[in-house]
Amino acid sequence: MTTNSIKLTNRKLWYAAIKPPMYSVAIIPIWVGTAVAFAERKMIHAGIFATFLISAILIVAWINLSNDVFDSETGIDENKAHSLVNLTGNKSLIFWLGNIFLALGILGILAIAWLQRDLTVIGIVILCCFLGYTYQGPPFRLGYQGLGEIICFICFGPLAIAAAYYSQTQTFSLTSIAVSVIVGIATSLILFCSHFHQVTDDIAAGKRSPIVRLGTTKASQLLPWFGGSIYALTVMFVAGQIFPIWTLLIFISLPFALKLFRHVAEFHNHPEKVSNCKFIAVKTHFWSGLFLGLGFVIPGF
Numbered sequence: 001m002t003t004n005s006i007k008l009t010n011r012k013l014w015y016a017a018i019k020p021p022m023y024s025v026a027i028i029p030i031w032v033g034t035a036v037a038f039a040e041r042k043m044i045h046a047g048i049f050a051t052f053l054i055s056a057i058l059i060v061a062w063i064n065l066s067n068d069v070f071d072s073e074t075g076i077d078e079n080k081a082h083s084l085v086n087l088t089g090n091k092s093l094i095f096w097l098g099n100i101f102l103a104l105g106i107l108g109i110l111a112i113a114w115l116q117r118d119l120t121v122i123g124i125v126i127l128c129c130f131l132g133y134t135y136q137g138p139p140f141r142l143g144y145q146g147l148g149e150i151i152c153f154i155c156f157g158p159l160a161i162a163a164a165y166y167s168q169t170q171t172f173s174l175t176s177i178a179v180s181v182i183v184g185i186a187t188s189l190i191l192f193c194s195h196f197h198q199v200t201d202d203i204a205a206g207k208r209s210p211i212v213r214l215g216t217t218k219a220s221q222l223l224p225w226f227g228g229s230i231y232a233l234t235v236m237f238v239a240g241q242i243f244p245i246w247t248l249l250i251f252i253s254l255p256f257a258l259k260l261f262r263h264v265a266e267f268h269n270h271p272e273k274v275s276n277c278k279f280i281a282v283k284t285h286f287w288s289g290l291f292l293g294l295g296f297v298i299p300g301f
Contacts, residue, residue, distance in 0.1 A: 026056040028289030033164025035293035055108030065098030157184015197275035220268035247295030253287035
Protein backbone atom coordinates (compact mmCIF):
# COMPACT_ATOMS: atom_id res chain seq x y z
CA MET A 1 0.00 0.00 0.00
CA THR A 2 1.39 3.41 -1.01
CA THR A 3 1.74 6.41 1.29
CA ASN A 4 -0.98 8.26 -0.67
CA SER A 5 -3.43 5.36 -0.39
CA ILE A 6 -2.77 5.13 3.37
CA LYS A 7 -3.46 8.87 3.73
CA LEU A 8 -6.64 8.52 1.68
CA THR A 9 -7.79 5.60 3.83
CA ASN A 10 -7.07 7.58 7.01
CA ARG A 11 -9.04 10.55 5.68
CA LYS A 12 -11.98 8.28 4.94
CA LEU A 13 -11.83 6.77 8.40
CA TRP A 14 -11.74 10.18 10.07
CA TYR A 15 -14.62 11.38 7.88
CA ALA A 16 -16.63 8.29 8.84
CA ALA A 17 -15.76 8.82 12.51
CA ILE A 18 -16.75 12.49 12.59
CA LYS A 19 -19.90 11.75 10.53
CA PRO A 20 -20.61 15.25 9.10
CA PRO A 21 -23.84 14.18 7.31
CA MET A 22 -25.29 12.93 10.59
CA TYR A 23 -25.47 16.47 11.94
CA SER A 24 -28.62 16.97 9.90
CA VAL A 25 -30.36 15.31 12.87
CA ALA A 26 -29.46 18.46 14.85
CA ILE A 27 -30.34 20.93 12.11
CA ILE A 28 -33.69 19.63 10.85
CA PRO A 29 -35.73 19.72 14.11
CA ILE A 30 -34.62 23.30 14.82
CA TRP A 31 -35.37 24.32 11.23
CA VAL A 32 -38.81 22.67 11.13
CA GLY A 33 -39.84 23.83 14.61
CA THR A 34 -38.84 27.39 13.74
CA ALA A 35 -40.60 27.16 10.36
CA VAL A 36 -43.87 26.20 12.08
CA ALA A 37 -43.43 29.11 14.50
CA PHE A 38 -42.90 31.48 11.56
CA ALA A 39 -46.00 30.13 9.81
CA GLU A 40 -48.13 30.80 12.88
CA ARG A 41 -46.57 34.08 14.10
CA LYS A 42 -45.25 35.55 10.84
CA MET A 43 -41.98 36.50 12.52
CA ILE A 44 -38.71 34.89 13.53
CA HIS A 45 -36.05 35.69 16.11
CA ALA A 46 -32.96 35.10 13.97
CA GLY A 47 -30.50 35.32 16.87
CA ILE A 48 -32.37 32.69 18.87
CA PHE A 49 -32.62 30.45 15.81
CA ALA A 50 -28.87 30.68 15.14
CA THR A 51 -27.97 30.14 18.79
CA PHE A 52 -30.26 27.12 19.05
CA LEU A 53 -28.87 25.66 15.81
CA ILE A 54 -25.25 25.90 16.96
CA SER A 55 -26.15 24.54 20.39
CA ALA A 56 -28.00 21.58 18.87
CA ILE A 57 -24.99 20.71 16.70
CA LEU A 58 -22.70 20.82 19.75
CA ILE A 59 -25.05 18.59 21.75
CA VAL A 60 -25.25 16.04 18.92
CA ALA A 61 -21.44 16.10 18.76
CA TRP A 62 -21.46 15.17 22.46
CA ILE A 63 -23.86 12.32 21.77
CA ASN A 64 -21.65 10.96 18.99
CA LEU A 65 -18.44 11.20 21.01
CA SER A 66 -19.88 9.81 24.22
CA ASN A 67 -21.47 6.91 22.33
CA ASP A 68 -18.04 5.99 20.94
CA VAL A 69 -16.66 6.05 24.49
CA PHE A 70 -19.47 3.93 25.96
CA ASP A 71 -19.36 1.46 23.06
CA SER A 72 -15.63 1.01 23.56
CA GLU A 73 -16.35 -0.18 27.09
CA THR A 74 -18.67 -2.97 25.94
CA GLY A 75 -16.43 -4.19 23.13
CA ILE A 76 -19.11 -3.70 20.48
CA ASP A 77 -16.79 -1.37 18.51
CA GLU A 78 -13.83 -3.74 18.54
CA ASN A 79 -14.07 -4.18 14.75
CA LYS A 80 -15.12 -0.59 14.05
CA ALA A 81 -12.10 1.03 12.44
CA HIS A 82 -13.76 4.46 12.32
CA SER A 83 -14.49 4.66 16.04
CA LEU A 84 -12.93 7.86 17.38
CA VAL A 85 -11.68 5.94 20.41
CA ASN A 86 -10.01 3.36 18.16
CA LEU A 87 -8.57 6.03 15.85
CA THR A 88 -7.06 8.13 18.65
CA GLY A 89 -6.36 5.38 21.16
CA ASN A 90 -7.37 7.89 23.82
CA LYS A 91 -10.78 7.24 25.36
CA SER A 92 -10.32 9.94 28.01
CA LEU A 93 -9.66 12.60 25.37
CA ILE A 94 -12.83 11.75 23.46
CA PHE A 95 -14.86 11.62 26.67
CA TRP A 96 -13.80 15.08 27.85
CA LEU A 97 -13.99 16.60 24.39
CA GLY A 98 -17.58 15.41 24.23
CA ASN A 99 -18.30 16.94 27.64
CA ILE A 100 -16.88 20.28 26.48
CA PHE A 101 -19.23 20.22 23.48
CA LEU A 102 -22.14 19.42 25.79
CA ALA A 103 -21.26 22.29 28.15
CA LEU A 104 -21.02 24.76 25.26
CA GLY A 105 -24.32 23.55 23.82
CA ILE A 106 -26.09 23.88 27.16
CA LEU A 107 -24.54 27.32 27.61
CA GLY A 108 -26.18 28.44 24.36
CA ILE A 109 -29.59 27.18 25.46
CA LEU A 110 -29.11 28.87 28.85
CA ALA A 111 -28.49 32.12 26.98
CA ILE A 112 -31.86 31.72 25.25
CA ALA A 113 -33.57 30.96 28.56
CA TRP A 114 -31.92 33.99 30.21
CA LEU A 115 -32.96 36.25 27.32
CA GLN A 116 -36.57 35.09 27.57
CA ARG A 117 -36.63 34.90 31.38
CA ASP A 118 -38.15 31.45 30.91
CA LEU A 119 -36.61 28.09 31.87
CA THR A 120 -38.93 25.94 29.74
CA VAL A 121 -36.53 25.52 26.81
CA ILE A 122 -33.54 24.57 28.97
CA GLY A 123 -35.75 22.09 30.84
CA ILE A 124 -36.76 20.38 27.58
CA VAL A 125 -33.18 20.29 26.32
CA ILE A 126 -31.83 18.83 29.58
CA LEU A 127 -34.48 16.10 29.36
CA CYS A 128 -33.31 15.40 25.80
CA CYS A 129 -29.71 15.14 27.00
CA PHE A 130 -30.66 12.78 29.81
CA LEU A 131 -32.56 10.52 27.43
CA GLY A 132 -29.65 10.71 24.97
CA TYR A 133 -27.33 9.55 27.72
CA THR A 134 -29.55 6.59 28.61
CA TYR A 135 -29.20 5.32 25.04
CA GLN A 136 -25.64 4.07 25.53
CA GLY A 137 -24.51 5.38 28.91
CA PRO A 138 -24.14 3.19 32.01
CA PRO A 139 -25.98 1.93 33.92
CA PHE A 140 -28.90 2.33 31.50
CA ARG A 141 -27.60 1.33 28.03
CA LEU A 142 -31.19 1.24 26.78
CA GLY A 143 -29.98 1.02 23.20
CA TYR A 144 -28.75 -2.47 24.01
CA GLN A 145 -32.34 -3.42 24.86
CA GLY A 146 -33.62 -2.29 21.48
CA LEU A 147 -35.07 0.99 22.77
CA GLY A 148 -32.78 3.31 20.82
CA GLU A 149 -35.28 4.11 18.09
CA ILE A 150 -37.92 5.09 20.65
CA ILE A 151 -35.46 7.37 22.45
CA CYS A 152 -34.38 8.85 19.12
CA PHE A 153 -38.00 9.51 18.13
CA ILE A 154 -38.79 11.27 21.43
CA CYS A 155 -35.62 13.38 21.56
CA PHE A 156 -35.39 14.48 17.92
CA GLY A 157 -39.14 14.59 17.32
CA PRO A 158 -41.55 15.84 20.02
CA LEU A 159 -38.95 17.26 22.44
CA ALA A 160 -36.64 18.95 19.91
CA ILE A 161 -39.50 20.43 17.87
CA ALA A 162 -41.25 21.60 21.04
CA ALA A 163 -38.06 23.30 22.25
CA ALA A 164 -37.39 24.99 18.90
CA TYR A 165 -41.00 26.15 18.57
CA TYR A 166 -41.15 27.36 22.18
CA SER A 167 -37.88 29.26 21.79
CA GLN A 168 -39.63 31.39 19.15
CA THR A 169 -43.13 31.66 20.62
CA GLN A 170 -42.93 30.74 24.32
CA THR A 171 -45.96 28.52 23.81
CA PHE A 172 -46.89 25.18 22.23
CA SER A 173 -49.25 24.24 19.40
CA LEU A 174 -51.07 21.28 17.88
CA THR A 175 -49.28 21.79 14.58
CA SER A 176 -45.84 21.62 16.17
CA ILE A 177 -46.83 18.36 17.86
CA ALA A 178 -48.09 16.90 14.59
CA VAL A 179 -44.97 17.88 12.66
CA SER A 180 -42.76 16.48 15.42
CA VAL A 181 -44.12 12.99 14.77
CA ILE A 182 -42.95 13.13 11.16
CA VAL A 183 -39.50 14.48 12.03
CA GLY A 184 -39.15 11.93 14.84
CA ILE A 185 -39.95 9.02 12.53
CA ALA A 186 -37.55 10.28 9.84
CA THR A 187 -34.77 10.58 12.44
CA SER A 188 -35.41 7.13 13.93
CA LEU A 189 -35.20 5.76 10.40
CA ILE A 190 -31.49 6.61 10.36
CA LEU A 191 -30.78 4.69 13.56
CA PHE A 192 -32.91 1.76 12.41
CA CYS A 193 -30.93 1.49 9.17
CA SER A 194 -27.57 1.77 10.95
CA HIS A 195 -28.06 -1.68 12.51
CA PHE A 196 -28.39 -3.77 9.33
CA HIS A 197 -24.67 -4.20 8.72
CA GLN A 198 -23.61 -4.83 12.33
CA VAL A 199 -25.89 -7.69 13.39
CA THR A 200 -22.97 -10.02 14.13
CA ASP A 201 -21.17 -7.48 16.34
CA ASP A 202 -24.43 -6.54 18.08
CA ILE A 203 -25.23 -10.16 18.92
CA ALA A 204 -21.69 -10.74 20.20
CA ALA A 205 -21.98 -7.71 22.51
CA GLY A 206 -25.48 -8.63 23.70
CA LYS A 207 -27.14 -5.69 21.93
CA ARG A 208 -30.74 -6.52 21.06
CA SER A 209 -31.33 -3.92 18.35
CA PRO A 210 -34.61 -4.07 16.39
CA ILE A 211 -32.72 -5.70 13.51
CA VAL A 212 -31.33 -8.38 15.82
CA ARG A 213 -34.79 -9.00 17.27
CA LEU A 214 -36.63 -9.06 13.92
CA GLY A 215 -33.93 -10.48 11.67
CA THR A 216 -32.77 -8.62 8.57
CA THR A 217 -35.49 -10.07 6.31
CA LYS A 218 -38.45 -8.96 8.43
CA ALA A 219 -36.77 -5.64 9.20
CA SER A 220 -36.28 -4.94 5.50
CA GLN A 221 -39.97 -5.71 4.89
CA LEU A 222 -41.00 -3.38 7.71
CA LEU A 223 -38.81 -0.53 6.46
CA PRO A 224 -41.12 0.74 3.65
CA TRP A 225 -44.03 0.94 6.09
CA PHE A 226 -41.87 2.69 8.65
CA GLY A 227 -40.36 5.16 6.21
CA GLY A 228 -43.48 5.57 4.11
CA SER A 229 -45.43 6.76 7.14
CA ILE A 230 -43.78 10.19 6.98
CA TYR A 231 -45.46 10.79 3.60
CA ALA A 232 -48.78 9.22 4.60
CA LEU A 233 -48.96 11.33 7.76
CA THR A 234 -48.18 14.51 5.82
CA VAL A 235 -51.06 13.82 3.43
CA MET A 236 -53.34 13.09 6.40
CA PHE A 237 -52.39 16.33 8.17
CA VAL A 238 -52.87 18.34 4.96
CA ALA A 239 -56.28 16.73 4.46
CA GLY A 240 -57.14 17.62 8.05
CA GLN A 241 -56.05 21.24 7.40
CA ILE A 242 -53.40 20.99 10.13
CA PHE A 243 -50.61 21.48 7.57
CA PRO A 244 -50.63 23.92 4.64
CA ILE A 245 -50.86 22.26 1.23
CA TRP A 246 -47.30 23.43 0.48
CA THR A 247 -45.98 20.81 2.90
CA LEU A 248 -46.68 18.24 0.17
CA LEU A 249 -43.32 19.44 -1.15
CA ILE A 250 -42.01 16.69 1.16
CA PHE A 251 -42.72 14.29 -1.72
CA ILE A 252 -39.69 15.74 -3.53
CA SER A 253 -37.66 13.62 -1.10
CA LEU A 254 -39.56 10.43 -2.00
CA PRO A 255 -36.94 9.21 -4.55
CA PHE A 256 -34.38 8.98 -1.71
CA ALA A 257 -36.82 6.98 0.41
CA LEU A 258 -37.61 4.61 -2.47
CA LYS A 259 -33.91 4.13 -3.13
CA LEU A 260 -33.44 3.28 0.55
CA PHE A 261 -36.25 0.72 0.54
CA ARG A 262 -34.97 -0.98 -2.62
CA HIS A 263 -31.36 -1.01 -1.46
CA VAL A 264 -32.16 -2.59 1.92
CA ALA A 265 -34.57 -5.09 0.36
CA GLU A 266 -31.82 -6.29 -1.97
CA PHE A 267 -28.81 -6.26 0.37
CA HIS A 268 -30.26 -6.59 3.90
CA ASN A 269 -28.20 -9.72 4.61
CA HIS A 270 -24.99 -8.48 2.96
CA PRO A 271 -23.27 -6.30 5.60
CA GLU A 272 -20.60 -4.91 3.28
CA LYS A 273 -23.23 -3.77 0.74
CA VAL A 274 -25.98 -2.58 3.09
CA SER A 275 -23.65 -0.58 5.37
CA ASN A 276 -24.24 2.63 3.38
CA CYS A 277 -28.03 2.49 3.79
CA LYS A 278 -27.89 4.77 6.83
CA PHE A 279 -26.47 7.53 4.61
CA ILE A 280 -29.39 7.12 2.19
CA ALA A 281 -31.62 7.40 5.27
CA VAL A 282 -29.78 10.61 6.22
CA LYS A 283 -30.55 12.05 2.77
CA THR A 284 -34.20 11.04 3.17
CA HIS A 285 -34.29 12.72 6.58
CA PHE A 286 -32.56 15.90 5.42
CA TRP A 287 -34.54 16.50 2.23
CA SER A 288 -37.90 15.52 3.73
CA GLY A 289 -37.26 17.86 6.68
CA LEU A 290 -36.03 20.68 4.45
CA PHE A 291 -39.08 20.61 2.19
CA LEU A 292 -41.50 20.02 5.04
CA GLY A 293 -40.18 23.19 6.69
CA LEU A 294 -40.35 25.10 3.40
CA GLY A 295 -43.99 24.07 3.15
CA PHE A 296 -44.68 26.09 6.29
CA VAL A 297 -42.49 29.04 5.34
CA ILE A 298 -43.66 29.62 1.75
CA PRO A 299 -47.27 30.69 2.58
CA GLY A 300 -45.87 33.44 4.82
CA PHE A 301 -44.29 35.28 1.90
